Amino acid sequence: MDRTYQVAQSGECVYAARHSGLWRIDADGSQRNLFANWAAADGIPALCIATQADTLLAGVHGGVARSFDSGESWEMIPFRLPAPLATCLCLGADGWLAGTFADGSFLSTDGGASWAAHNHGLFDHSVNCFALSPGAADVTVYAGTSTGIYCSYNGGRLWHDLELGSGRETVLSLAVAADGALYAGCESGGFLRIKDGRVEPIHINNEAGAGAVNGLALLADGLAAQVDDRVMLKQTGGAGWRTVADGVECLALADDALLLGKAGGQIEIVPASDLRQFNR
Numbered sequence: 001m002d003r004t005y006q007v008a009q010s011g012e013c014v015y016a017a018r019h020s021g022l023w024r025i026d027a028d029g030s031q032r033n034l035f036a037n038w039a040a041a042d043g044i045p046a047l048c049i050a051t052q053a054d055t056l057l058a059g060v061h062g063g064v065a066r067s068f069d070s071g072e073s074w075e076m077i078p079f080r081l082p083a084p085l086a087t088c089l090c091l092g093a094d095g096w097l098a099g100t101f102a103d104g105s106f107l108s109t110d111g112g113a114s115w116a117a118h119n120h121g122l123f124d125h126s127v128n129c130f131a132l133s134p135g136a137a138d139v140t141v142y143a144g145t146s147t148g149i150y151c152s153y154n155g156g157r158l159w160h161d162l163e164l165g166s167g168r169e170t171v172l173s174l175a176v177a178a179d180g181a182l183y184a185g186c187e188s189g190g191f192l193r194i195k196d197g198r199v200e201p202i203h204i205n206n207e208a209g210a211g212a213v214n215g216l217a218l219l220a221d222g223l224a225a226q227v228d229d230r231v232m233l234k235q236t237g238g239a240g241w242r243t244v245a246d247g248v249e250c251l252a253l254a255d256d257a258l259l260l261g262k263a264g265g266q267i268e269i270v271p272a273s274d275l276r277q278f279n280r
Contacts, residue, residue: 024070024071046059066112077113088129090131092132118156125145130143139152147169212227213225222234224258231246248261257270
């Protein structure tokens, strides 16, 4: 099965990082593997993706692939040996970051042409996810790791760990609200809300019980969480959580809609108007 690892939207196109490569889904529904010509001989899985206008950055085995023309042409940029495995990417205002499975965080300040490890203060080198400050207004970035959350105030050059109070948590997903509140999805179930040094655990009560929070999306009037392979929604002021989708492999925010990568390769966009119906 062609697993979908991550989805993202840029303009009218949706991009899906899949085991078979990096796919682009156009507005008319047509799909194309952007790695097909570049890696036709071997086939290269795309493990994660970050987008910014026509710029695409994809995590691949041994490094990253970059494109400045919406995926029409690619350049492979290897990391140092032994080659780390990229798990997450973000395009910050002061540099690009790549998180890895066991080698920490790598930073590029030249548009992805070269990468260097920046792990000072990052004592856990298993990086699962990144989150930038709202609108990338400054150079604050958060990293979710296998033992908690680290923060950098200078674009990933120096890190310090955040005190969570509840002990060590494997953090699988992060999202930052417009008011600066940080939401962290945990492997143990539920998530944390961190604001002004205060840590608030939030439990997701549902008929299927607790599960790993693999994804988070902050909507204009609610919060969506991917719990195992289900997407749970809680509207602002709502009484509780409700299931809005299942069979989901990954989740992303597209404007005020949810972008879902589903088992079997389908990509689904759920508008906010449809989501509100689940909470009536």
